[in-house]
Amino acid sequence: MAGTSLRHSTDPIPCTNGEHNDGHEYALPSSDIGTCCRDDDGIPVVDFDVLVNGAADQRAQAIRELGRACEDWGFFMVINHGVPEELKEAMMETCKGLFGLPEDEKAEHQEAGPMDPIRIGTGFFSVVDGVRYWRDYLKMFTHPELHCPAKPAKLRDVAAEYSAKTRCLLLQLAKAISESLGLDGGRISEAMGLDSCFQILVANHYPPYTGGPDGVGMGLPAHSDHGFLTLLFQNGVDGLQVEHDGRWHLAKPLPGAFFVIAGDQLEIVSNGRYKGVLHRAVVGGERARMSMVSMISPCLDTVVEPVPELVAPDGQGLEFRGVRYRDYMEHQQSNKLDGKAALDIARVQRDTTRAR
Ligand SMILES: O=C(O)CCC(=O)C(=O)O
Numbered sequence: 001m002a003g004t005s006l007r008h009s010t011d012p013i014p015c016t017n018g019e020h021n022d023g024h025e026y027a028l029p030s031s032d033i034g035t036c037c038r039d040d041d042g043i044p045v046v047d048f049d050v051l052v053n054g055a056a057d058q059r060a061q062a063i064r065e066l067g068r069a070c071e072d073w074g075f076f077m078v079i080n081h082g083v084p085e086e087l088k089e090a091m092m093e094t095c096k097g098l099f100g101l102p103e104d105e106k107a108e109h110q111e112a113g114p115m116d117p118i119r120i121g122t123g124f125f126s127v128v129d130g131v132r133y134w135r136d137y138l139k140m141f142t143h144p145e146l147h148c149p150a151k152p153a154k155l156r157d158v159a160a161e162y163s164a165k166t167r168c169l170l171l172q173l174a175k176a177i178s179e180s181l182g183l184d185g186g187r188i189s190e191a192m193g194l195d196s197c198f199q200i201l202v203a204n205h206y207p208p209y210t211g212g213p214d215g216v217g218m219g220l221p222a223h224s225d226h227g228f229l230t231l232l233f234q235n236g237v238d239g240l241q242v243e244h245d246g247r248w249h250l251a252k253p254l255p256g257a258f259f260v261i262a263g264d265q266l267e268i269v270s271n272g273r274y275k276g277v278l279h280r281a282v283v284g285g286e287r288a289r290m291s292m293v294s295m296i297s298p299c300l301d302t303v304v305e306p307v308p309e310l311v312a313p314d315g316q317g318l319e320f321r322g323v324r325y326r327d328y329m330e331h332q333q334s335n336k337l338d339g340k341a342a343l344d345i346a347r348v349q350r351d352t353t354r355a356r
Pocket residue numbers: 202204220225232239240241279280281290291293
């Protein structure tokens with residue numbers, strides 16, 4: 001049912017892998033999680049300070065490595081990023097306060113839909129989920145206009161600062177990504193109008209989970225992000241998994257690092273050179289997990305399409321057609337989260353019969 005929060009640790013944990021009495025299959029089929037998760041340290045690391053302030057040869061090397069990270073993984077860690085640790089902590093703590101508020105103080109935003117600027121909910125979009133995912137979330141549109149729940153009182157100021165600092169970082173990364181594609185630093189930003197970008201912050205809260213036969217549950221199923229570029233950090237509890245080379249990898253952060261996640265709009269604008277990476281959140285254990293997401297995208301009315309420089313002059317190899325970002329986001333957010341299925345609305349359908 002829309003707008004209900006998860007049962008929390010003091011409540012009895014509902015049974016999993018079966019029908020809960022509200023007709024939803026509860027939390028997860030753990031068979032969906034699979035066994036292929038590998039904990040490894042191969043996730044690329046990008047030093048933001050070198051990217052911005054390094055000597056020419058160091059910068060060039062860092063840009064090449066960034067390009068490889070985007071091409072091979074669509075996922076990397078960024079270190080020396082300049083976003084103060086105290087600000088990250090303040091953001092995490094304030095959002096934790098929000099999840100702990102009495103239900104009636106969150107009710108105003110719990111009936112919200114995918115395009116509402118403030119939304120508090122459970123699962124992904126519980127109206128369509130079918131399966132109940134082990135996740136509570138707060139989503140707020142923070143740029144160009146800051147939307148924020150009235151409580152906790154501190155949230156507005158903290159979110160404003162966090163949004164501004166992470167936006168600045170993401171826009172600088174966009175420049176470096178543009179260079180890594182062999183384009184001018186400003187080209188991708190110009191093509192997508194990122195000077196007036198759209199930004200969302202998401203706080204995810206995954207309560208302790210000890211249900212199911214193996215004590216593992218699905219917090220958020222496999223998906224790619226609908227935006228351009230996402231920054232994420234967590235509260236010290238692992239659970240983010242990333243798909244790479246056909247296997248799931250547990251993402252373990254370096255101290256202080258952000259994860260950077262390539263989104264669908266990067267895949268479209270780069271004509272598929274850099275792909276939106278599949279990722280998911282798995283839960284299990286006595287500790288609540290939280291993650292904090294900051295995502296930039298083009299403004300809602302921008303039609304996103306591949307930059308011509310990355311498409312052959314005769315149009316051969318054009319992977320995507322232009323899609324208005326608002327339509328893309330609404331489509332992805334209103335349907336069941338299903339891997340990268342949303343991208344199909346932008347994919348150029350090839351006539352395979354003609355080649356025969
Ligand atoms: O909680 C996580 O680590 C993943 C969250 C996520 O992918 C999202 O909010 O889009």
